[in-house]
Amino acid sequence: MDAADLKPTPPPAAATAPCHQRPPAPVTPWSTGLFDCLDDKKNCVVTCLCPCITFGQVAEIVDRGATSSGASAALYMGIALLTGYEFQWVYSCLYRTKMRTQYGLQESPLPDCCVHFIFEPCAICQEYRELRNRGFVMEIGWQANMELQQQGRIGGAATVPPAVHAEGMTR
Incomplete structure (x- = not known):
């Protein structure tokens, strides 16, 4: 036996990865398309006339x-008022990204910033519909949704993001 035989062999690459790293969450499609605004005419009209109302409802749920x-x-x-309706889309875009991360949604049909810059009302309506389709009663806010869930009047799936599948991890 020589000195070369005494050197430890390095572990496989998978075993050296830090245990806090998770595989990427599964990416799922949105429940409605970006341009399905007319499927919910009331929300479409409200968002076109005063997008801040719909955005506020979305933001409260996304912010939990x-x-x-x-x-x-x-x-x-x-x-919007301070920038002459030029940059409010930046603020709303941040919530789209946060929502996509929470629910494992695809970044489609374009990157979030482009969707909000070009199609701001449609993007906000799509986010509203997505949360509503996940079981949230959008008009009542986060706290009232949690109370309804505790009473068993709405399902718990609305507040639970999709599970992250950790393949190969045993702890």
Whole structure:
């Protein structure tokens, strides 16, 4: 036996990966298309006339109640007024990205920033429909949705993001 035989062999690459790294979450399609606004005419009209209302409702649910719909709507409108309706899409785009991450949604048909820059009302309507289709009652906010869930009046699937499948991990 010589010195070369005493050197430890390095572990396989998979075994050296830090255990805190997770595989990417499964990516699922949106429940409705970007241009399916006319499937919900009431929300389409509200969003076209005053997008801050719909955006505020979406933001409250995505933030899980940390920010009220009124505060989010006011900030959206404030940015719009201060910038001459030029940059409010940047603020709403951040929520689309956050929502996609929470629910494992595809970044489609374009990157989030492009969707909000070009199709702002359609993007907000799509986000609203997605949350509604996941079981949220959009008009009542986060806290009331949680109370309904605790009472068993709405399913728990609305508040639970999709499970992350950790293949190969045993702990």
